[in-house]
Amino acid sequence: MIHHSDAGAQYTTFRLAEHLDAAGLVASIGTVGDALDNALMESAMGLYKTELIKPQQPWKMLAQVELATAEWVDWYCHRRLPGEIGNIPPVEYETNYHLKTTKPQITSTI
Template sequence: MCKVLGISPQGYYDWKKRRKSQRTIDQEILEEAILQVYKAFKGRYGSPRIALELCKRGLFTSKNRVARLMQRMGLAAVSYRKRSRIGRKSKGSGIMDNLVKRAFEAQTKNTLWVGDITYLPLQHGFLYLATYLDVFSRKVVGWAMNTRMTEQLVIDAFLQAVGRERPSAGLIVHTDRGSQYTSRRYQSTLAAHGAILSMSRLGDPYDNAVMESFYKTLKRELMPETRKFTNEKEARNAVFEYIEMFYNTKRMHSALGYMSPVEYEKQHS
């Protein structure tokens, strides 16, 4: 084999006895740590967040080096699939002015919430998810799921948020113009809790960009490889684990200085 490779037998035995360099050892340690973080967060993190997580664990490195090693290891964050627009168009009644006008900023929590509905495909049918986010911390303050996309779905999500957060009167709740949000019962429920309604312009996703971004992230990081959940129970458990045990408490958010929503609220309480 040495003759085939054009090297001397002595050179081969010298190479075999040679110890690994410190650089090689450090790289192997870093690759193992990257793999641990990648698996711990179920492939949801790319190189910037993995680098930050490693720094939190005392292993200081750069996002560029992590990116190079991830490419070498064949690791990549889960990809994004564009979501379809759903819902029925409102007929004009119950439409409110756009009070937010793309200024998604809040100085304190529970002053501006945004809401929307998305769907999760099952092997047979769909499960609909209604969510409200606090713009201040990007925390999911309330959510609800149902196999039907009705006004009760968004009401349940709102009431859960109110029960958790106890917002003061004057809270602005911004949504699109879907029939669930323009319904009389939904609007009277919000009014009873002192909330002020705001609505996006028709067919303009940028008017509710925070929710669009959240659902984009959720679909990318939550959906199984088959892009469908086996059944309703599996989907519900996955959403609970993602929102309550990961997104709110652990997931780094670039708009929050790479803190989780809960960490951000504690730091600014």
């Protein structure tokens, strides 16, 4: 398994490298000043903050944030209808993609 990150100071420490190695993970760090490999995550985090975190602050307990986050992720994946993918939920889009690109397995009846 690979842990990919940007080149932020918190991701380039020896302590993190040792922790990843102990967990059997390989570190992968993007090039400095190149946010292209991180664009999708930055976009998702921006939506998360804009749609959930900022409108409901101040949060009083961590448990509230954890529960609200789980509910938001469920909504984002199963009920959100992004126009960029045809106004269907992301989970449905991904399922359709795999159905179209996965070749059926040949089975024997012998």
